Amino acid sequence: MQFDLTDLRLFVATADEGNMTRAAGRQHLSLAAASARIKALETQSGLSLLYREARGVRLTPPGEAFLYHARGVLRQADQLRTDLQEYGGGLRGHLRVFANTTAVTDFLPEILPGFLAENARINIDLQEKPNPEIARGVLDGRADIGIVAGKVDTLGLESIHFSTDRLVLATAKNHRFARRKKITFAETLDEDAVGMQPGSTLQTFLGQVTDALGKPLKLRIQLSSFDAMCRMIGAGVGVGIVPESAARRNQAAMGISLIELTDAWSVRERYILVRNRAALPRYAESLIETLCAHYR
DSSP, rough: OOOOOHHHHHHHHHHHSSHHHHHHTTOOOOHHHHHHHHHEEEEEEEEHOOEEEETTEEOOOHHHHHHHHHOOOHHHHHHHHHHGGGGGGGOOOEEEEEHHHIIIIHHHHHHHHHHHHOTEEEEEEEHHHEHHHHHHHHHHTSSSEEEEEOOOTTOEEEEEEEEEEEEEEETTTTTTTTSSEEEEEEGTSEEEEEEETTTTHHHHHHHHHHHHOOOOOOOEEESOOOOHHHHHHHHTTTTTEEEEHHHHHHHHHHEEEEEEESSEEEEEEEEEEEEEEGGGHHHHHHHHHHHHHHHH
């Protein structure tokens, strides 16, 4: 088959968008030019790569295989360009990291400044994603490293355990639960609640738990950080489920009490996900080592 990187980027964009017009726009091509390029790929392979439907396009089984390899080729091309920049005095590396809410808002802001200070020629693209999308992103090459917690389908990726955290119930000091040592999550559902923003990993997970229990959270406010949650909880707005690490950091300053959750899911093992650790560039391995050393 004869194709160039533009063809591969166009095909990946088409798969992502499910729409040829939007994919053409992303690649700054006319619709006619984009259609001709995709048709040429199909003609050369002798296979139909897309189902054309009234509301867009979707991949055929050969198209799924082509997408997998296209992402791999583009990833290698990006790595080649990044590595060569070192010789031109530019960046030595660029790391794409998909991580869950706790990682993005709680412990990575503590760990990454030191890493970036020691690695002045490395850039990090950090994106918050739901746990299932983190694994998919690493698998298909959109991310070099994924950081997840709890029970996650790792899709056959290499998993590196680096720490264990626990979710706890946080309440104001004068709340009726404040003197409790342990509590079940179900017992808290009659209380006004403080939560994370919609779409965050933790809030999505708690939504799944409450769906199974058949009783929703009585959310009064949703916020973008655990520190902000703890401030609201300490002020008596409601109770909240937060990682123990974030809760203890804010316990004295915000005037909150912490109660252990007896639910098995409250204990969350944290993992780093990679496609192939042995094939990672040295700076990616250095970030993994930094994360593991921080909790060792």
